[in-house]
Amino acid sequence: MTSKTLNALATRTPRELRQLIRRGDYTGHTSGLGQRHLQANIVILQRSWADEFLRFCVLNPRSCPLLDVTEPGSPYFEKLGSDVDVRSDVPRYRIHRRGQPYQEVTDIGEYWEADFVAFAIGCSFSFEQALLDAGIRMRHIDMGRNVAMYRTSIDTIPAGRLAGKMVVSMRPMKAVDAVRAIEITSRFPMTHGAPVHIGDPTLIGINDLQAPDFGDPVPIAEDEIPLFWACGVTPQSVIAEASPELCITHAPGHMLVSDKLYGEL
Template structure:
């Protein structure tokens, strides 16, 4: 019988992932615990990237930064290994996606710095607890994500468009969805656009740039949140020699409880 992944601990889930027993998106896993995006760069680019995150806190809220060469996120999951504990990674060389892999041990180098950024999967259980549906969980697929016409604030060599994730919300629940998610500024916070994808440069909502299209039912409004896949869009534009990220939707599950990041 399939285990209830929503009730498993972060350590249990990371152990499954490490053994390649889970190579799928992590939405709906480890209820109550924060999920995170990953970006790994050489030390020489780490300050520029940290500054990029500091100047763009909505899409790139920093949860942890590792010491150079250390794959262990001491602040958010000291028992974890960022080389093995994400279901799927992406390898970018000169801005081109060259490979997707299930561990990055052979790519890890002693001058690498890993960044963990807040992920909107964290506030999905609070949405569900308020009776607000989360369509990609219902449809057992990845959340749809889109590049926008909103530019990030440039920092050093890093620049690029803000990426957003989209969830269809019943019109009657939109205000409540804003209230719920605004309590989680460390994982993107309130939406940045409601109901008008063309306004932020999305031409076809049925064709996301990352993830999967989901059903938008009558009476529902597309709602867009800033997304931690933004660094991948920056990598495509800036073209660093090497950048390693999570595959969109395949997140790192931390030991931090959602409630620790929420504000009243």
């Protein structure tokens, strides 16, 4: 997606964005979109896995800050806005079968099951607006790219069949901006809070910043420091190891944009 397209979409309200997405008119990533509204990572599981995943979220709030949970079989997030339908309002979904990505689609209506439970998890795209408001630029937004995301060597806390490593998102900044970014994001625990690591990526198991596991690479200047935040793609990695028969998630970087303002947190 070009920065010009991103700027045009950035003025759309969340409801307008969801309508575009629901019609299939926009299927790109949502970084920089939403006009100060919360974005959410999505995990959809059969009810037989839902309780364990709920416990996993409670035990791992940095990676999985829980914003809302649907009633079994209901596709609507009641706390996130008016007419927020998880079956159609995410730009791109990933369908996983027995732990493996099976396919990506832009609507999951035909895959919906009567016992599905959907989870909305806080996303770092939400605190990006707070950083932008403070005058801190982010290169992936300036370049019209998705944020870079990496698997790490950091363990999550297990819950039943669910266990694995944390995934992080990375944003490079000059030292003065890094200090301010830590202060700002620490105020938003429901969108991952402060960074989990700063500096040398090899200390958390990342060997090449230009080869992210998800998203797009961004260049890092010599006078910049990489900051790493816990990421809502973590459940995808953990669920892959547990291998449930069926799981549906957002495609990395393709979030649900809610009606809820990040300032409400």
